[in-house]
Amino acid sequence: MSASNTPTATCPFSGATSASSAVEESAGGTAAGASPAAAMTGVEAPVADWVTIPDLHADPFPIYQRMRSESPVHWVPAVNRYMVTSYAACHEIEQDEERFSADENNSLMKRAMGHSMLRKDNPKHQVDRDSYGSTLRPGTIKKHWNEIFAVNHEKYLSELVAKGPGADFVWDYAAPYTAENLRLICGFHNASQQDMQRWSQTMIDGTGNYADDPEIWDKSAASSAEVDAAIDEMLPYLAKNPDHSLLSGLASMPIPLEAIRANLKMTIGGGLNEPRDVLATTIWALLNHPEQLEAVKNDAKLHAVAFEESVRWVAPIGMYPRETTQDVVLEGVHLPKGSRLGVVLGAANRDPEVFEDPESFNIFRPKKPHLGFGGGVHFCAGTWIARAQVAQIAMPALLERIPDLRLDPTAPSIDAGWVFRGMTKMPVTWG
Numbered sequence: 016m017s018a019s020n021t022p023t024a025t026c027p028f029s030g031a032t033s034a035s036s037a038v039e040e041s042a043g044g045t046a047a048g049a050s051p052a053a054a055m056t057g058v059e060a061p062v063a064d065w066v067t068i069p070d071l072h073a074d075p076f077p078i079y080q081r082m083r084s085e086s087p088v089h090w091v092p093a094v095n096r097y098m099v100t101s102y103a104a105c106h107e108i109e110q111d112e113e114r115f116s117a118d119e120n121n122s123l124m125k126r127a128m129g130h131s132m133l134r135k136d137n138p139k140h141q142v143d144r145d146s147y148g149s150t151l152r153p154g155t156i157k158k159h160w161n162e163i164f165a166v167n168h169e170k171y172l173s174e175l176v177a178k179g180p181g182a183d184f185v186w187d188y189a190a191p192y193t194a195e196n197l198r199l200i201c202g203f204h205n206a207s208q209q210d211m212q213r214w215s216q217t218m219i220d221g222t223g224n225y226a227d228d229p230e231i232w233d234k235s236a237a238s239s240a241e242v243d244a245a246i247d248e249m250l251p252y253l254a255k256n257p258d259h260s261l262l263s264g265l266a267s268m269p270i271p272l273e274a275i276r277a278n279l280k281m282t283i284g285g286g287l288n289e290p291r292d293v294l295a296t297t298i299w300a301l302l303n304h305p306e307q308l309e310a311v312k313n314d315a316k317l318h319a320v321a322f323e324e325s326v327r328w329v330a331p332i333g334m335y336p337r338e339t340t341q342d343v344v345l346e347g348v349h350l351p352k353g354s355r356l357g358v359v360l361g362a363a364n365r366d367p368e369v370f371e372d373p374e375s376f377n378i379f380r381p382k383k384p385h386l387g388f389g390g391g392v393h394f395c396a397g398t399w400i401a402r403a404q405v406a407q408i409a410m411p412a413l414l415e416r417i418p419d420l421r422l423d424p425t426a427p428s429i430d431a432g433w434v435f436r437g438m439t440k441m442p443v444t445w446g
């Protein structure tokens with residue numbers, strides 16, 4: 016079970032914690048109906064003391080509905096930060112790194128993985144981002160990765176079929192498939208897909224270790240050291256035997272080793288769960304909506320549409336952190352300098368101001384941009400490679416090979432999490 020799947024867990028991308036220290040100053044009013052003076056300075060954020068981590072973990076969406084209807088921003092003691100839930104407010108944060116910094120103070124992600132591009136502001140961030148070169152870009156995916164993903168997919172789909180009805184869609188297929196892809200994207204020819212899954216999970220657990228559990232730190236540090244050793248071994252090899260991987264590109268770049276290590280660890284943590292989760296969530300949603308499944312089977316273009324609708328409907332990264340660099344008024348709410356924010360993509364993507372009937376999975380809805388891949392300078396660097404692995408390669412081949420795939424009626428599926436959300440159990444059957 017992943018960190019995201021435990022009620023008390025926190026995450027590298029959110030920095031959220033269940034530890035509730037000093038409850039912020041005030042309850043105060045909401046942005047709606049503020050006086051003219053308050054409109055200039057902003058009203059204080061309401062306190063959502065009714066929000067609990069276990070409730071968020073089980074099903075965050077009713078909570079987000081209530082929060083959005085009250086105010087775009089709340090102080091949430093259980094999470095120990097302000098949670099921003101409206102589309103407009105999340106979008107504003109993403110577009111303005113001067114007021115909303117990604118370089119969070121006391122970041123456990125930095126402790127567990129080092130200081131990666133995801134926790135840097137520009138201009139430093141851009142140097143790291145550029146160091147990823149063309150590996151994740153559409154041209155390289157088309158020319159190089161799609162063929163490799165197809166081979167990997169065939170292997171893990173065959174393993175699922177061999178396992179037979181009752182196999183778990185996530186753990187017997189989606190997880191090893193996406194882990195193997197990420198292994199090759201990174202260039203870890205000296206590791207296995209199982210190593211990738213273990214590294215990813217233990218480092219994510221480390222970045223969420225607000226309880227300071229020494230056992231979690233030990234495992235995270237052990238993985239971090241293994242990744243360092245694997246990088247140290249691969250860089251000279253790839254300098255002589257270049258391929259299309261991230262490490263191969265980095266082997267010839269004037270980038271400090273510390274940055275290479277941190278960025279690779281962040282990518283191991285962030286590039287594995289999300290394609291896995293979106294693959295499982297999309298298929299789960301389609302299996303629950305037979306008319307939409309039928310449409311996808313009959314029209315190849317709809318694989319990509321179903322993928323995007325799935326990322327909107329259940330954002331795989333449900334929340335990530337930012338910190339205010341000055342006093343700001345966000346959608347009418349005052350936030351003091353140094354406020355820790357949770358940008359709740361899972362809520363923004365279901366904002367009724369933007370999406371009609373937002374709680375429904377509907378591949379036929381009018382096309383509107385969702386925020387599932389973030390935005391601004393940190394817009395997900397793996398967007399295109401995630402689309403390729405899932406929508407272009409996996410979905411068409413899977414639905415062709417097992418056209419009568421069904422959810423196992425004897426073993427219910429489970430979806431869980433809020434910082435990362437996805438299927439944690441999904442037994443399937445066919446035949």
Ligand code: HEM
Pocket residue numbers: 028117132133134144151197200282285286287289290293326330331332335336387388389390392393394395396397398400401
């Ligand atoms: C459906 C799958 C995915 C989703 C929904 C997703 C989502 C996101 C989001 C929301 C962010 C921004 C977080 C923030 O601003 O704090 C992000 C950043 C990032 N993602 Fe993804 N991601 C996915 C797949 C991947 C994959 C497969 C890779 C790599 C192979 C990847 C690599 C990255 C990197 C390197 C960043 C940091 C970008 C930067 O700081 O400039 N992602 N992702």
